[in-house]
Amino acid sequence: MHKKAHLPEKTCPVCNRPFAWRKKWAKDWDSVRYCSERCRRSKGLAV
Numbered sequence: 001m002h003k004k005a006h007l008p009e010k011t012c013p014v015c016n017r018p019f020a021w022r023k024k025w026a027k028d029w030d031s032v033r034y035c036s037e038r039c040r041r042s043k044g045l046a047v
């Protein structure tokens with residue numbers, strides 16, 4: 001039976017959408033807080 005590995009998820013505080021682990025974040029997943037570069041740059045702007 002094929003079982004897909006579960007990827008860790010977080011919720012983006014800017015757009016409030018859940019996003020899953022990506023390979024490019026492998027090294028610093030712990031410090032990733034935003035789903036995208038766009039949200040990361042707009043932090044603090046959207047409330």
Ligand SMILES: [Zn+2]
Nearest residue numbers: 012015035039
């Ligand atoms: Zn986001």
